[in-house]
Amino acid sequence: MFTTVEAAAISMLPQKWQKPANADKMESLIRQAAALGPDVIVTVEGALEGYVVYDVIEGRRTADDMLAIAEPLDGPYVRRFRDLAKSLEVCLCFGFAELVDAEIYNTVVFIDHTGELCGTYRKSQFAEGTHPSWHFNRIGKKLRAFDTPFGRAGMLICNDRWNPLIARAIVLDGAQVLYIPTFGNRSKAQNQAVVARARENGVPIVQANVGQNLIVNKGEIAAYQRGYDRITLARVEIPAAASTAAARAAEREYLRQQGPEMARRYRETMAKLRRADSA
Numbered sequence: 001m002f003t004t005v006e007a008a009a010i011s012m013l014p015q016k017w018q019k020p021a022n023a024d025k026m027e028s029l030i031r032q033a034a035a036l037g038p039d040v041i042v043t044v045e046g047a048l049e050g051y052v053v054y055d056v057i058e059g060r061r062t063a064d065d066m067l068a069i070a071e072p073l074d075g076p077y078v079r080r081f082r083d084l085a086k087s088l089e090v091c092l093c094f095g096f097a098e099l100v101d102a103e104i105y106n107t108v109v110f111i112d113h114t115g116e117l118c119g120t121y122r123k124s125q126f127a128e129g130t131h132p133s134w135h136f137n138r139i140g141k142k143l144r145a146f147d148t149p150f151g152r153a154g155m156l157i158c159n160d161r162w163n164p165l166i167a168r169a170i171v172l173d174g175a176q177v178l179y180i181p182t183f184g185n186r187s188k189a190q191n192q193a194v195v196a197r198a199r200e201n202g203v204p205i206v207q208a209n210v211g212q213n214l215i216v217n218k219g220e221i222a223a224y225q226r227g228y229d230r231i232t233l234a235r236v237e238i239p240a241a242a243s244t245a246a247a248r249a250a251e252r253e254y255l256r257q258q259g260p261e262m263a264r265r266y267r268e269t270m271a272k273l274r275r276a277d278s279a
Helices: 019-034 053-057 063-069 076-088 158-162 164-172 188-201 244-278
Strands: 002-010 040-042 091-100 103-111 117-122 146-148 151-155 178-181 205-209 212-217 220-226 231-239
Touching: 002 019, 002 205, 002 212, 019 040, 019 076, 019 231, 040 178, 040 205, 053 063, 063 091, 076 091, 076 103, 091 117, 091 178, 103 151, 103 178, 117 146, 117 151, 151 164, 158 164, 158 178, 158 188, 164 178, 164 188, 178 188, 188 205, 188 212, 188 220, 212 231, 220 231
Parallel strands: 002 040, 040 091, 151 178, 178 205
Antiparallel strands: 002 231, 091 103, 103 117, 146 151, 205 212, 212 220
16 A cells, blocks of 8 residues: 655755855755665755745846856756756755746756656746846746656655645645655744545655755654754655555555454453453
8 A cells, every 4th residue: 555665865965155165055955865775856946046035036146147157957067967857766856046038937846767757847836026127036836746667656856745736636646745845944844744645645745945954754753853964764654546556555444454453352341341350
């Protein structure tokens, strides 16, 4: 009924506008994490450029600066990490500023252990809002699951976690696990929100935040760690996709367990009655 996957989250602290240095740091941390044997490694939102949108909004840098640091899905840094995933034989999930026809999206990608780009997701809910005149912070319009070596998966980004409908739509599209790269809030409330999304949807969640990692399995916190550039490991149980065959398999396993379990309960009941009679 479940597929066991070893997951790693990396609470990387990227430096704003320092894309080459961030890529080198991310590769180093990924290599360290891969040596621990996970199946999938997740790191943060804006890992490549350092989540620079507030510098643009607040006037410290220009929108053209952000255009210059963004890259398309077939850009050199994405290709670099596709090659890394293939060489390490591990799945990778991370965020970056994506360039699409002179517009910029806050995007995360999932790369499988062969270097194939399995899925992408564009952030759809911004804490800072957006405006039609901005060619950055464009809103993602699709909430979709995608196929991975471990079944169907979905991704959210940071502020998306506060909206139950985003996670629900992706799970209804078939996601059996959610990955959340984020750069921001590390409050108790955000932890509670992530746990709530896991419990509402019956799926595990692997979140990598800047300065905090959180992994939820079967509705409970499986691993939690604070601090920058930390590698956090946990085993997650990805539920089987809903189907008649999976339902009958669960039914058979339940019935198989009932024989020994009912016998044990009967023995306990009779032992209580004997003790009561002898009292």
